[in-house]
Amino acid sequence: MKKFFAVIIILTSILISCTKNKEGCTPIAATDEKPAIIAFCTANNIQYTEHSSGIFYEIIDAGTGITPTINSRIFIYYHGTLLNGSQFDAQADPTQTGWYLNSLIDGWQKGIPLIKKGGRIKLIIPSALAYGCTGSGAIPANAPLYFDITLTDVIP
Template sequence: MTEPGTGKQPTATSSVTVAYKGYLTSGKVFDQSTSSGATFPLNRVIAGWTEGIPLFKEGGSGMLLIPAHLAYEDKSVGTIPAGSVLIFDVKLISVN
């Protein structure tokens, strides 16, 4: 965690707005939000986000390094190959 934040802390069932960039260990970016972020319910995303985002408080930022078993396991999704480790730079903007 680069910055833990000082606002509200989400739970695994919170809806959050997060600015993020997701990339593979090769450095290839597979997804990113705008600087204003995207809103997600944490119980409807990959397990790595459900477990990782609640470690931040609003205003917090850092990196999530997500092993395949907490991401898409042995499935290919879009441009993400099966068995991939995912890396996300995230900033928790708000807990909604």
């Protein structure tokens, strides 16, 4: 019986070691991406503010309606690009969004509550607060992201 448990423990240890980060996946600290983000903001005339979380943002219109919370359902227009200008996503129809803020990337969870319903914000998000070292679809690993977002509706 002791040998059986020893084998189970060894197999469990091997299994756990195989579930670590994707091979070669090394996250980049937000502070390491800061120079590239500042250069992007400067080149694109973004009058940025640095948030304590590490995101950079410019509020174009603060909005006047409800401020979203982490548990709110949000409806937005947006487009997202890499810092080289390559667009990876866009949504022109806010009725197709209706996402819960707590289910979205950390950078959106920090940035979107800075505006109210009807507001518009530009977010520049370090990769650690986006898709990190794994990337997603057309977004490569360790890619800081730029979003232009208009918050059209909030359901608290």
